[in-house]
Amino acid sequence: MWVPRLVGRSLSQLKTIHTVQFSSRQISVKIVNESNIEVQPEANAKPLTFPGVWLRDNCMCGDCFHGSSKSRKLDWDNFDTRIRPLSLRTDEQSKEVLVKWSDAHESRFPLSWLQERSFEPDKQQKYLRDFYRPTTRHWSGAQFQEIAQHFSYDEVMSQDSVLMQWLQALAIYGVALLRGAPLDEGVVRRLADRVGFIRRTTYGEEFVVQAKPGAQNFAYLSLPLPLHTDLPYYEYKPSVNILHCVVQTDSPGGSNMLVDGFHVADLLRRDHPEDFDRLSRVVVDWNDIGSEDGREFHNIWRAPVICLDAEGRYTRINHSVPQRDSHFNVPLAEVLPWYESYARFVRLAIADSHAFKTRPGDVLTFNNIRLLHGRTGYDDSEQSPRYIVGAYLDWDIIYSRLRVLKKRSTATASCQ
Ligand code: OGA
Numbered sequence: 210m211w212v213p214r215l216v217g218r219s220l221s222q223l224k225t226i227h228t229v230q231f232s233s234r235q236i237s238v239k240i241v242n243e244s245n246i247e248v249q250p251e252a253n254a255k256p257l258t259f260p261g262v263w264l265r266d267n268c269m270c271g272d273c274f275h276g277s278s279k280s281r282k283l284d285w286d287n288f289d290t291r292i293r294p295l296s297l298r299t300d301e302q303s304k305e306v307l308v309k310w311s312d313a314h315e316s317r318f319p320l321s322w323l324q325e326r327s328f329e330p331d332k333q334q335k336y337l338r339d340f341y342r343p344t345t346r347h348w349s350g351a352q353f354q355e356i357a358q359h360f361s362y363d364e365v366m367s368q369d370s371v372l373m374q375w376l377q378a379l380a381i382y383g384v385a386l387l388r389g390a391p392l393d394e395g396v397v398r399r400l401a402d403r404v405g406f407i408r409r410t411t412y413g414e415e416f417v418v419q420a421k422p423g424a425q426n427f428a429y430l431s432l433p434l435p436l437h438t439d440l441p442y443y444e445y446k447p448s449v450n451i452l453h454c455v456v457q458t459d460s461p462g463g464s465n466m467l468v469d470g471f472h473v474a475d476l477l478r479r480d481h482p483e484d485f486d487r488l489s490r491v492v493v494d495w496n497d498i499g500s501e502d503g504r505e506f507h508n509i510w511r512a513p514v515i516c517l518d519a520e521g522r523y524t525r526i527n528h529s530v531p532q533r534d535s536h537f538n539v540p541l542a543e544v545l546p547w548y549e550s551y552a553r554f555v556r557l558a559i560a561d562s563h564a565f566k567t568r569p570g571d572v573l574t575f576n577n578i579r580l581l582h583g584r585t586g587y588d589d590s591e592q593s594p595r596y597i598v599g600a601y602l603d604w605d606i607i608y609s610r611l612r613v614l615k616k617r618s619t620a621t622a623s624c625q
């Protein structure tokens with residue numbers, strides 16, 4: 210903590226200065242526009258500007274910041290947004306910028322801390338891309354072989370670097386395959402635990418996909434399973450599917466189909482903008498009604514097929530014919546045009562989908578918020594059964610793990 214270092218050389222004893230210039234390797238600082246601070250890490254380096262209000266808000270002294278929880282504890286009920294820096298100093302030994310404020314408070318900021326939080330747009334973009342969430346790359350079905358990365362199950366379980374590569378591939382492309390997993394039912398849980406923890410749903414934590422008499426879910430039949438996203442009827446739709454192939458049918462079917470829903474939406478946006486607009490605007494009711502383990506459920510969530518954020522970026526794709534509600538709460542005039550647009554989206558998705566058959570020991574992982582997936586029909590018999598164990602993970606948990614792994618690998622690299 211920096212506080213003890215202030216003892217004996219308190220900022221209040223310093224002469225009020227507005228600009229400090231040192232030799233070429235030294236930090237220089239100045240107050241600009243009365244409330245901002247400009248920091249030049251060394252001569253000829255690009256100066257970085259930091260708003261005073263933000264700096265004061267992010268003071269890291271013991272009064273303003275709780276170190277062990279890494280949390281702000283500043284008294285925000287009385288926070289003055291008109292706060293001004295009165296004087297600046299630099300500490301070349303510790304490479305810190307010291308600020309005395311108009312509320313008589315004193316703060317010090319490590320140069321590296323400031324650089325990591327630069328307001329320069331390219332630095333912010335880099336942080337968002339490299340650390341917040343990797344930028345997605347959309348792909349067509351024809352590119353599937355290029356983008357689908359394979360990892361060894363054992364390496365994912367034993368090496369953090371491979372775990373990181375798997376999660377990174379999943380974040381960027383929305384799909385990645387693990388190979389060589391043992392054929393026991395605990396694989397999906399062990400994988401989920403390696404990342405964080407399983408996301409439970411109406412159907413439990415792990416679920417088995419096999420043809421079952423009296424199936425409560427359309428997937429538990431050996432019929433073809435048309436392209437869909439799982440669980441569109443949840444507001445918090447589980448993010449990533451883990452499908453572990455334990456037994457694969459010898460019959461011709463049982464292949465998985467995958468298509469990048471974001472790519473299909475790109476095609477629609479480019480070639481049929483009215484359909485795109487409608488599918489991103491009209492709110493559809495998605496539902497699932499039934500009972501599992503003696504508990505009845507009736508799930509509904511209302512959302513468009515293509516969900517966008519305020520900046521027009523995709524946040525989620527919803528599509529499931531079996532789980533689209535017969536309640537359709539839209540104006541009458543919207544119905545037929547919506548069906549036309551939806552049918553176009555589905556046709557485009559089918560045309561772009563890629564089919565492949567997993568083998569025992571394969572674990573297919575994909576982004577349920579983004580990809581549509583399906584399964585071709587197969588003959589289920591005692592001689593030729595099919596047995597898939599599934600579970601879900603959530604992106605919050607995956608991204609968190611990815612950041613921890615990245616931070617750790619950067620720290621290790623910089624120690625070498
Ligand atoms: C499902 C599903 C795929 C498969 O259960 O929702 O998509 O391979 N299953 O059976």
Ligand code: ZN
Pocket residue numbers: 268269270271272273274314315316
């Ligand atoms: Zn403080």
Ligand code: ZN
Pocket residue numbers: 428437438439582
């Ligand atoms: Zn599914």
